Amino acid sequence: MFSQKIWSLVFNLICSLLLLLPNESLSSPLSSSEPSLHSTSLNKRYNEKIYNIKITKESFAPDGFEREMYLINGQFPGPTIECNKDDVLVINVENCLNEDTTIHCHGIFQRGTPWYDGNPGETQCGIPPNETFTHKFNVNQSGTYWYHSHSRTQYIEGIVGPLIVHDPQDPYIDEYDEEIIILLQDWYHTDSKTLLATFLSPESQGVEPVPDNGLINGKNSFNCSAAPKDSVCKDAPLAGFNFVQGKKYRLRIINTSTFSAFIFSIDEHSLDVIEVEGMITKRHTVHRLPINVAQRYSVIVEANQPKAKYWMRGEMETTCFAQQNPNLNSLVKAVVSYAGCDDKDPSSKAWSDSVKDCVDLDASDLKPYKTQNVPDVDHKIKITISFQNDENNITLGYINNSTYKIDVKYPTLNKVFDGVTTYATDQNAFVIEKCEIIDLILNNTDNGEHPFHLTAQTCQTI
Known part of the structure; x- marks a missing residue:
């Protein structure tokens, strides 16, 4: 044991x-x-x-x-x-x-x-x-x-x-009337197995595939004139959201993309950031919110504009892509309709605030709602992220010059329960003392921005 x-x-x-x-x-x-x-x-x-x-x-x-x-x-x-x-x-x-x-x-x-x-x-x-x-x-x-x-x-x-x-x-629970969930996503028309096989080949040279479209809550309309002749394609509706004038809404925004960072906004409506990935923050007002892959934000929006329809925008940050797709419309839209407005299409204007390309929201603007005390650490783990060619000339991700090799038949946690304490280099495993506090220092040597997150965490006696 x-x-x-x-x-x-x-x-x-x-x-x-x-x-x-x-x-x-x-x-x-x-x-x-x-x-x-x-x-x-x-x-x-x-x-x-x-x-x-x-x-x-x-x-x-x-x-x-x-x-x-x-x-x-x-x-x-x-x-x-x-x-x-x-x-x-x-x-x-x-x-x-x-x-x-x-x-x-x-x-x-x-x-x-x-x-x-x-x-x-x-x-x-x-x-x-x-x-x-x-x-x-x-x-x-x-x-x-x-x-x-x-x-x-x-x-x-x-x-x-x-x-x-x-x-x-939740300290903000009385400061909004309703909640709305918004999923942003890049979308591909080619089967992902094909995309993956192409990417994991020497011919790709590590260049990621570019999406064909973007979605808001699983909806958008593709320009079918760009679809292959043997495909089935037809007009599709945009996502729609209903506001009532005078109400306040908590929007829970999630980027479920493969590669694309988005800039999220609603024309003529400010966004008060109140949560970042489970951490409640002090209010920070923005007009255009950059959100990277797998990131989540909650914002409060007040329906304080005249009764009309307004564009919700998810702008795909194509400058981050390794290559461009001429058929991609990088501006993904949805419609916000005020109760009692007419049926005219939105004529609202986009916010003009500049946002740096491929850079997250400035962390210095995000303050925890309650003061957090940073504990002393027991030791630090330095992790260098790079992308290199392996022995087959395939570009892979590396951590401290080791690329991970999955063992689907004998998962790492099974090894833990079997008493294994030494792992092969290609497992990228770090073994620490029970309940130690560590600093993870990530050094990204690639020229692109990459999100990372910790998965299962525990501190207990087995």
């Missing part, structure tokens, strides 16, 4: 494609009123919330271009999973594919339950075809999160949805 003195904090910062690995209205896939999705009410605290999700692959056309993609409970994006802080969350995942899959709750710490993190090769094996896997864990945090497949490139073509953890003690 594993030593009581040592617990392995094993994290693998996988740069596999830098997260290329992930036609309902807003009120359908992103509503908290899914009658068949969960079995208990959200108005009770310290409850067990049960969700059943079924993953299939079907023909679908989010932007009018029809293609085979993954669906969750027959819809895209997947239905909202939500609970209260300190609830127990149960997610029953039914895999109806002809391949394995996993579900990762992105941003959830999994303290004490790392085996439910959904990371194949690290915390579990994949869920086999026609099998069901149950995640059950306590949620002792709150904020805006999302869930997605962590198997290969599945999330970028459908296995994705929002995960919201409410806090009845």
